[in-house]
Amino acid sequence: MFDSKLWRYIFLTAILEIIIIIVSAIIIIAFYPAISIYVVIGAIAIIVIYLCFSYYIYKPVVKHQKIDPQDEIIGQTGVAITDLSPRGQVKIRSRVWSARGTSKIIISGTKIKVIQMDGIQLLVEAIQE
DSSP states (O other), X not given: OOOHHHHHHHHXXXXXXXXXXXXXXXXXXXXXXXXXXXXXXXXXXXXXXXXXXXXXXXXXXXXXXXOOHHHHHTTOEEEESSOXXXXXXXXXXXXXXXXXXXXXXXXXXXXXXXXXXXXXXXXXXXXXX
């Protein structure tokens, strides 16, 4: 669903907004006693309803912004750690992946490019230098 870091920011933002609203209401009541407490409670209720409603509005927007790891890794370059004949291991952005070569044997230390991702295994080809 949502990334745990994103949830943290959503909740922190909502809590901060509610704290600001409550402090504002206390200041209004303290300096303007002629305003009824029910007006302030009504305003707070409307804002809380708005926050709940905005959660359901922004939830699909944030959900569609997630980057698929497959889209992120395809096209990246790295280095073959072991010989790929046809399977082996490659290192891309300091992560080690299980991979298989497209055709011939790829020797350890050769620069590679990711062509496709099949589950957790990468299909790679050697980069011609």
